[in-house]
Amino acid sequence: QSVLTQPPSVSGSPGQRVTISCTGSNSNIGAGYDVHWYKQVPGRAPKLLIAGNTFRPSGVPDRFSGSKSDTSASLAIAGLQAEDEAEYYCQSYDGNLRGSIFGGGTKVTVL
Amino acid sequence: EVQLLESGGDFVQTGESLRLSCTASGFTFTSHVLSWVRQLPGKGLEWVSAINADGRNTYYADSVKGRFTISRDNSKNAVYLLMNSLRVEDTAVYFCAYMPLYYYGSGSYNYWGQGALVTVSS
Numbered sequence: 172q173s174v175l176t177q178p179p180s181v182s183g184s185p186g187q188r189v190t191i192s193c194t195g196s197n198s199n200i201g202a203g204y205d206v207h208w209y210k211q212v213p214g215r216a217p218k219l220l221i222a223g224n225t226f227r228p229s230g231v232p233d234r235f236s237g238s239k240s241d242t243s244a245s246l247a248i249a250g251l252q253a254e255d256e257a258e259y260y261c262q263s264y265d266g267n268l269r270g271s272i273f274g275g276g277t278k279v280t281v282l
Numbered sequence: 283e284v285q286l287l288e289s290g291g292d293f294v295q296t297g298e299s300l301r302l303s304c305t306a307s308g309f310t311f312t313s314h315v316l317s318w319v320r321q322l323p324g325k326g327l328e329w330v331s332a333i334n335a336d337g338r339n340t341y342y343a344d345s346v347k348g349r350f351t352i353s354r355d356n357s358k359n360a361v362y363l364l365m366n367s368l369r370v371e372d373t374a375v376y377f378c379a380y381m382p383l384y385y386y387g388s389g390s391y392n393y394w395g396q397g398a399l400v401t402v403s404s
Contacts, residue, residue, distance in 0.1 A: 173326060207390035209327075216377055216394035217327065223390065260327055264388035270343055271317070271329035271391075 174199065175261055175274035182280040183251045191277045193244045193261035199272060201242035204264040208237055208246045211258045211276075220259070221246060248279070256281050284308035284393040286378045291398030294368055302363040302398055304378030309393075312336075315381040316354060316361040317391065320374035330376070331363060332386040341386050346372075368402045375399050 176194040183189040193206060200206055206224050209217035219228055221237035224244065234249045244263075248255055261274040290302040304316070317332040331352040332341045340352050346365075354361040361378060376398050379391035 204388040205390070209391075216396055217391070218394070219390055219392050222392070228392070262390070268344070270341060271319075271332070273327040273329065276326040
């Protein structure tokens with residue numbers, strides 16, 4: 172059972188916009204800790220997609236955007252492409268657990 | 283180019299010990315937090331441990347506290363994870379990951395190694 176809750180799966184057609192939610196609590200996201208997002212394709216290491224709630228590292232397409240509000244955060248993928256098929260994880264920090272926490276992951280399928 | 287390379291993954295029996303190593307290059311190793319994050323087979327990511335840039339403070343998930351020890355050798359650009367009293371539920375791919383902070387906190391994991399597979403059998 173992950174501390175951060177994500178939907179198990181989302182899907183969309185090429186060109187569509189999809190969003191992935193990440194719900195936490197007052198000891199993590201609600202406490203003001205940043206949320207980060209990662210993309211992982213099978214058999215590979217996770218890759219940082221969004222840092223500090225909204226920042227896109229160099230090389231990440233601007234189709235990807237992040238937001239945060241209260242005890243939750245969201246990752247949006249605009250103009251969905253076939254190469255966006257992957258597992259996506261959110262990550263934050265929990266003040267009670269005193270450690271990094273991850274969401275359970277969301278599998279994005281391009282129809 | 284930032285590179286993190288794990289080694290030491292193996293097949294062991296329950297109760298045995300194993301040490302993972304991670305060597306790094308391409309960034310100022312002595313200024314940043316290093317962490318271990320694991321992924322159980324077919325499952326999500328789980329943070330395991332972290333160590334501050336100067337090695338003076340270490341942090342552990344409750345699931346491994348008292349059994350795992352993280353350490354680093356800044357002269358070798360290396361971080362280690364000594365895993366004792368291994369359990370079947372420790373079976374996972376263990377990733378070494380770099381956080382661009384001096385002190386462990388709510389930062390992101392900007393780069394990851396390719397992972398080392400640890401299999402614990404009863």
